Every structure is written in structure tokens, then in C-alpha cells.
Amino acid sequence: MNTKSIRFRLIAGYTGLITVVVLGFGIYTYMKVDNYLRLVLQQSLLRRAEAIATSLKTDIYRLGETGFAKQVQVRYTPEQNDRFIRMSERRQGVFYVSGQPIDRSFAASKVPLPGDWPSKPATFTVDAGGGSKLLLEVVKVNIPEHEYLVELGFSEKDNDRVLRGLLTTLLIGLPVVIVVAATGGSVLLQRTLRPVRDMIDKANEISHHELNARLPVHYTGDDLERLSITLNQMISRLEESLQNSRRFTSDASHELRTPLTIIRGELEQLLARKDIPDSIGDRVASLLEETDRLIGIAEGLLTLSRLDAGEALRENVHADLGELATTTAEQMSLLAEEKAIELTCLRHTSAEVKGDRSRLKQIIVNLLDNAIKYTPQHGKIRIEVRAEKRHAYLEVIDSGIGIPKEDLIRIFDRFHRADSVRSTAIHGAGLGLSIVRSICTAHGGRAYAENVADGGCKFVVELPLAD
Numbered sequence: 001m002n003t004k005s006i007r008f009r010l011i012a013g014y015t016g017l018i019t020v021v022v023l024g025f026g027i028y029t030y031m032k033v034d035n036y037l038r039l040v041l042q043q044s045l046l047r048r049a050e051a052i053a054t055s056l057k058t059d060i061y062r063l064g065e066t067g068f069a070k071q072v073q074v075r076y077t078p079e080q081n082d083r084f085i086r087m088s089e090r091r092q093g094v095f096y097v098s099g100q101p102i103d104r105s106f107a108a109s110k111v112p113l114p115g116d117w118p119s120k121p122a123t124f125t126v127d128a129g130g131g132s133k134l135l136l137e138v139v140k141v142n143i144p145e146h147e148y149l150v151e152l153g154f155s156e157k158d159n160d161r162v163l164r165g166l167l168t169t170l171l172i173g174l175p176v177v178i179v180v181a182a183t184g185g186s187v188l189l190q191r192t193l194r195p196v197r198d199m200i201d202k203a204n205e206i207s208h209h210e211l212n213a214r215l216p217v218h219y220t221g222d223d224l225e226r227l228s229i230t231l232n233q234m235i236s237r238l239e240e241s242l243q244n245s246r247r248f249t250s251d252a253s254h255e256l257r258t259p260l261t262i263i264r265g266e267l268e269q270l271l272a273r274k275d276i277p278d279s280i281g282d283r284v285a286s287l288l289e290e291t292d293r294l295i296g297i298a299e300g301l302l303t304l305s306r307l308d309a310g311e312a313l314r315e316n317v318h319a320d321l322g323e324l325a326t327t328t329a330e331q332m333s334l335l336a337e338e339k340a341i342e343l344t345c346l347r348h349t350s351a352e353v354k355g356d357r358s359r360l361k362q363i364i365v366n367l368l369d370n371a372i373k374y375t376p377q378h379g380k381i382r383i384e385v386r387a388e389k390r391h392a393y394l395e396v397i398d399s400g401i402g403i404p405k406e407d408l409i410r411i412f413d414r415f416h417r418a419d420s421v422r423s424t425a426i427h428g429a430g431l432g433l434s435i436v437r438s439i440c441t442a443h444g445g446r447a448y449a450e451n452v453a454d455g456g457c458k459f460v461v462e463l464p465l466a467d
């Protein structure tokens, strides 16, 4: 779990807050209910105690203490009602105490006698065995020459039971509320963040493909809307500047080509003249070579800018990669022969692909050109074509100088040439492989290079088979 994520922090914060609120509410409710139950019990005890006190005032002369005690016993039957009643006279002491209650919630004999007799009705909570407390209401009755005390009690057991029930409900309810809140919050957040995920997905697509797509805008009227609009404006500016740079490359290479071709023609004419000394002829030949390189660069750049502009698939036809490889190899066999290189072409299976024939041929030309260029005299070059599962594979394997490990990926970048070849007399602009990669990508495939065990390297082109 990522504890730094916004999602985690939001849910944790929000669940924590809910926990505190629910816990506070639970404690408050518990205390309120506790108070309320006690108050209700206390009031009912007070009412009865005062009723006994009133009848004591009127009946004690007539009935005497024993007679009055009997009357209370008959009228209130405290044992049946689980109540405690005790009556005392200041000098004589206790003259009546109720018996054991039916529910055994307290032991009547164990209820302690009060030390001081309160002048006003008072409530005490006393321990009287049986596990629970006894709520005791004490009322003093003054009549001439006598002072009586009426005590009426009731166990708090029922209240405790209600409170225990409430506590259980709260203890079960609290985790449930927290789990529901956390889950609900997570689902809500998931939904709220969906527009952000949409934007991420779309942004990924845009970076992998073309810049003409835009992020979805959710008109929420808040930061999310502003974010998507701002990002879209940024992509627009990027697209514009990319187009500008492509246009510049395309225009520049196009403009360079014509004067370079003219220079080349002039140099060729000059070289053909018999009346110039050899020393100058050599220089002219060298100039001609450099001009050829410049033309190569201009053409490479023009091709790349056209590929960038989406011109890689001017036609979309079926082409047999094996046949294309064989004819191209034949056409380039002279170059190989000049270096006494053995060039073979193996077609394992037929490999039909769909695309632009001339561009596909360009892939093979560029790879073969490199293989011949970077393989010394008497070397070997093998082209293999096969189909496997859903892809056609074209491999160009040579016995040449190989590629340093750190350059294996970068050689497909524009103008990148391995350091090992820069220092040699083998010329090149470093654009051939980037053209290969552009064409492969446009055809839904890829190209990569690896070194082979006994020296040399292998270039693999993987293209989807035509269905």
C-alpha cells in the first residue's frame, strides 16, 4: 500500500475523522443514557419514599410502629417488587426491614445503615452484595418527640443491563460504521479520480503516437477542468513547435538538395576534364565525395521529415518480405562482390506483410548497406526471412565489426554513430537506422540489433503478418 498517495491520505484522514466523531457520539450517548436511567429510577424512588413518609406521619400514632410496618409490608410487598424498604426510629433503631428480593439483586441484610441522617431527602449508591449497586433514597420524617428515617432502594441491575446492551451495540456499530465509511469513501474517491485516470491514459497515448489528440476535458468548473484545459494548451503549443521544426527540416533539406546537385554536376564535369593537373583532380574527387555525403544527409533528412509527416504509408498493399529481400540482395550484390563478401538470402517460410513496398525495400537497403559497409573484405552476410506466429521476421546477420554494447539501443537515434566507427574511414551520416525504425513503427512493427557470438551483429525487423 502506498501510504504517500493522495488516495491513502484522504481515506485515512477521513476515516480517522469519522472514527473520532462516531466515538465521541458513542461516549456522549452512553453517558446521557446512564444519567437519564438513574434520574428516572431516583425520581420513582423519591415519589414512593415520600408517599411512605406521608402515611407514616398520619398513621404512626394510630397503628404504632409494628402496625405501620405491617401496613407497609402489605401495601408495598417489597420482596415481590425487588425493592428494599427500611424504617428506623432515632432512639430505638430499625423497626422494619424488608426481606430478600425475589430476583436476588441485593442482600437486604447487607445494606449498610446511614451514619448521618440527612435533613432533606437524599440519594446514595451503596454496595449491597449481589454484584450490583443499590440506589437508595433516604427521607427523614420529624414528628413531635420522634425522628424517623425511611429508606427505599432498588438495584441498578436493570440499568446496568440496558447500558451493557448499549455498549455492545456501540462496540459492534463503531467498526461497522468505520468500515462502511472507509469503503464508501474509497469507492467515491475512485469515481472522483476517474477523470484523472482518463487524462493519464490519453496522455500516454498522445506521447506514444501523435500530438494531434487532446486530453478529455471534464467540465467540473474546478481545478480538474483547468488542469485538462491547460495541459491541452500545452500539447497544442508542443504540436505547433514540433510541426515548425519538421517543416524547417523538410524545407532546409529540400532547399539544400538543388544547389548540392548542381555543385555535384559541376564537379563531375571538372573531374572529366583532361587539362587539369592530377593534384587538382584529386582535390576535386575529394570534394565530390564530400558533396555526395552532403546530398546523402539532405536526402536522409528529407526522408525522415516525410516519414514524420505520416508519409510512410503512401500505399498499403500486400508484399512478400522474402521476395523483397531476394530482389534487393540481388541488386546490391555488386557492392558485396567489390569487397568479396559472400551474400546469401534464406527464405524459411513465406512472409506476407502489408504496407508501402518502396518503404519496406528501403529498410532492407539500409540494413544491407550497413552490413556491407561494416563488414571487412571476405566477410559473410546472411539474410533470413521467416514467419512466426503473427509476425514476419527479417534478419540481417553479418560477420563484421559488431556494435559496442552501450550503442545497441542508441544507434537507432538520429545522427548517432558508434564511437568505434567515427574514428574509421567508414563514412555515414547516422540516419539510415532511424529511417529503418520510423518505417517499422509506421508499419506497426519494430527493429532492434544484437551482437552475435562469433563476431558481427544481427539486425532484426519484426512486422505484423498480413491477415
Ligand SMILES: Nc1ncnc2c1ncn2[C@@H]1O[C@H](COP(=O)(O)OP(=O)(O)O)[C@@H](O)[C@H]1O
Pocket: 366, 370, 371, 372, 374, 398, 400, 401, 402, 403, 411, 412, 416, 417, 418, 419, 421, 427, 428, 429, 430, 431, 432, 433, 434, 457
Ligand atoms: N552492420 C553493422 N555493423 C556494425 N555497426 C553497425 C552496423 N549497422 C549500423 N551500425 C552502427 O550503427 C550506426 C548507425 O547506423 P546508420 O544509422 O545506418 O548510420 P551510418 O551507416 O550512416 O553510420 C553506425 O554508425 C554504426 O556505428
Ligand SMILES: [Mg+2]
Pocket: 366, 369, 370, 428, 430, 431, 432, 433
Ligand atoms: Mg547506414
